Amino acid sequence: MNAIDAAQFRNNLARRKRLGAIFAAICLAATVIGLVVLVVLIVSVFQKSQGWLDWQFLTSFPSRKPEKAGLLSPLFGSIWLVIMTGIISFPIGVAAAIYLEEYAPQNRLTNLIQANIANLAGVPSIVYGLLGLGIFVRTFGLGRSLLAGALTMSLLILPTIIIASREAIRAVPPSLRHASLALGGTRWQTVSRTVLPMAFPGILTGTILGLSRAIGETAPLITIGALTYIAFLPDGPTSAFTVLPIQIFNWTSRPQAEFGNLAAAGIVVLLVVLLSTNAVAIILRDRLQKRF
Amino acid sequence: MDTLSTTTNKGKLAVEQHPALTGTVWRRASEGAIGAVLFVCAAVSILTTVGIIGVLLFETIEFLREVPITDFLFGLKWAPLFAPPSFGVLPLVAGTTIVSLIAMFISLPVGLLAAIYLSEYARRDTRRALKPLLEILAGVPTVVYGYFALTFVTPLLRQWFPDMQVFNALSAGIVMGVMIIPLVSSLSEDAMNAVPNALREAAYGLGATKLEVTLRTVVPAALSGIVAASILAVSRAIGETMIVLIAAGQSTTAQFNPLKAMETMTAYIARVSLGDNPQQSIEFKTIFAVGMLLFVMTFILNLISQRVLAKYRQVYQ
Numbered sequence: 001m002n003a004i005d006a007a008q009f010r011n012n013l014a015r016r017k018r019l020g021a022i023f024a025a026i027c028l029a030a031t032v033i034g035l036v037v038l039v040v041l042i043v044s045v046f047q048k049s050q051g052w053l054d055w056q057f058l059t060s061f062p063s064r065k066p067e068k069a070g071l072l073s074p075l076f077g078s079i080w081l082v083i084m085t086g087i088i089s090f091p092i093g094v095a096a097a098i099y100l101e102e103y104a105p106q107n108r109l110t111n112l113i114q115a116n117i118a119n120l121a122g123v124p125s126i127v128y129g130l131l132g133l134g135i136f137v138r139t140f141g142l143g144r145s146l147l148a149g150a151l152t153m154s155l156l157i158l159p160t161i162i163i164a165s166r167e168a169i170r171a172v173p174p175s176l177r178h179a180s181l182a183l184g185g186t187r188w189q190t191v192s193r194t195v196l197p198m199a200f201p202g203i204l205t206g207t208i209l210g211l212s213r214a215i216g217e218t219a220p221l222i223t224i225g226a227l228t229y230i231a232f233l234p235d236g237p238t239s240a241f242t243v244l245p246i247q248i249f250n251w252t253s254r255p256q257a258e259f260g261n262l263a264a265a266g267i268v269v270l271l272v273v274l275l276s277t278n279a280v281a282i283i284l285r286d287r288l289q290k291r292f
Numbered sequence: 293m294d295t296l297s298t299t300t301n302k303g304k305l306a307v308e309q310h311p312a313l314t315g316t317v318w319r320r321a322s323e324g325a326i327g328a329v330l331f332v333c334a335a336v337s338i339l340t341t342v343g344i345i346g347v348l349l350f351e352t353i354e355f356l357r358e359v360p361i362t363d364f365l366f367g368l369k370w371a372p373l374f375a376p377p378s379f380g381v382l383p384l385v386a387g388t389t390i391v392s393l394i395a396m397f398i399s400l401p402v403g404l405l406a407a408i409y410l411s412e413y414a415r416r417d418t419r420r421a422l423k424p425l426l427e428i429l430a431g432v433p434t435v436v437y438g439y440f441a442l443t444f445v446t447p448l449l450r451q452w453f454p455d456m457q458v459f460n461a462l463s464a465g466i467v468m469g470v471m472i473i474p475l476v477s478s479l480s481e482d483a484m485n486a487v488p489n490a491l492r493e494a495a496y497g498l499g500a501t502k503l504e505v506t507l508r509t510v511v512p513a514a515l516s517g518i519v520a521a522s523i524l525a526v527s528r529a530i531g532e533t534m535i536v537l538i539a540a541g542q543s544t545t546a547q548f549n550p551l552k553a554m555e556t557m558t559a560y561i562a563r564v565s566l567g568d569n570p571q572q573s574i575e576f577k578t579i580f581a582v583g584m585l586l587f588v589m590t591f592i593l594n595l596i597s598q599r600v601l602a603k604y605r606q607v608y609q
Contacts, residue, residue, distance in 0.1 A: 031409045044443070092333045103327050131347055218435045245433055
């Protein structure tokens, strides 16, 4: 290599390295930009909720007068809905996961079920709303009730719960199963006393993630008709209801600025609820997790 | 799984050889029943799909009895309540396409660059701190994003575009793009993490810089995963409802100016559901026909995404 070439190479190398540094900076900026938006979003919502988020807001029913309006009934509606959704979706989701991981034979039906669950996870939530409207509200005659909402939400989050539970079950070492079987345990005894306790933290995390999605979802509930003015607390599964995101949407779609502030206050409550459920999920997982 | 079933078979043999063992009949029966119950729970997912297709198909056929399918698919005006009514779905498809394109314009480059940073550049603890923070973006309810688009992004953009309408496709698309960033970044990062270090080391050995290793070795090797993630992102954008319902407005004819109001398929379904429509009305049936189209579009995209992953994935030792 003669001197000119070497000089040229050094020049080139410096340029290539500069380019690399610029690219690294751009990549970092891209990573941070989403977080910046998140911070801006939270700050702007908090600012708008100033002066509106108080005890009266949490303990009053929705009202046509913004200064008197609160989100007591949406708050209770959300709590009812998430508990009922959990009761329906948790056992079915975990059972489906157990079947696919521990029981299912290797055949076409099993493959079909697996591919089907993957596809269901990608179906838009509003399509689940149409399903709920067609089946639960009309065919089953449940009307615009909590039960219809909870059933719709359960179908929506089942793929999440099944996929997370399967991963948790798969992570249980086979040696534990072998030990249980060698002691004379049946398949179900092995699953219920060895595999499930071990997989429980992962299953729980997946379920809570699914349920927090159910807390934040709006579109399917709009489709089944939950958007009504509700000035009473739900008293049972057949009761009419509204939920936090729907009340927020209702306030957002009104032109007066006061309702915009109410929406911001509602969003703060919704985000606090979601943040605390997620925190509970993380804490539970860390507490219960055993390592091998 | 195999070991499990052979063990159980042997167990069964042993039981048959020892009739003195009590409770075996009950045990075997209950084991079978449990297996059946578990299977039924797994079959709920099949029933869900059957239910979705059944409901959508039933109402869509009812709808197509009154409106010819060519009028529906290729009509240029969507005005079910006008006299005479018009049922061309193309304005809704155009609205969906434009908003999704804007969202992809944001989420694909940003998500991919973020994935490159997290996979190739970030130190391990930086990555461990940044990843869950990015995941929060995906966990924010969409109604909150809609509120943000309407009350923050639109006023901000109107400083640059004074003729922008209050309800417009641009704000909705941008915010939707931000929402989808974590989906693109986490799936692309998984794909890049699966590229073995030997490839990177080989490229370094040939004298490549870090940038060249990343762009000419890692990204091409992870391309199938990145493409699959991008297709999934499109599908997610098409199916998103609340952001467009709140921030994008409505329009009966197809138009392509992102500064103006547009209606997407999802927003139309939600808007009609908000009103009180008699169940026999044609407008009520339209939401199922539009829902069917939406379901078919997202289903095809999801399928393509899975196929891309399965077909083009390099399996490294």
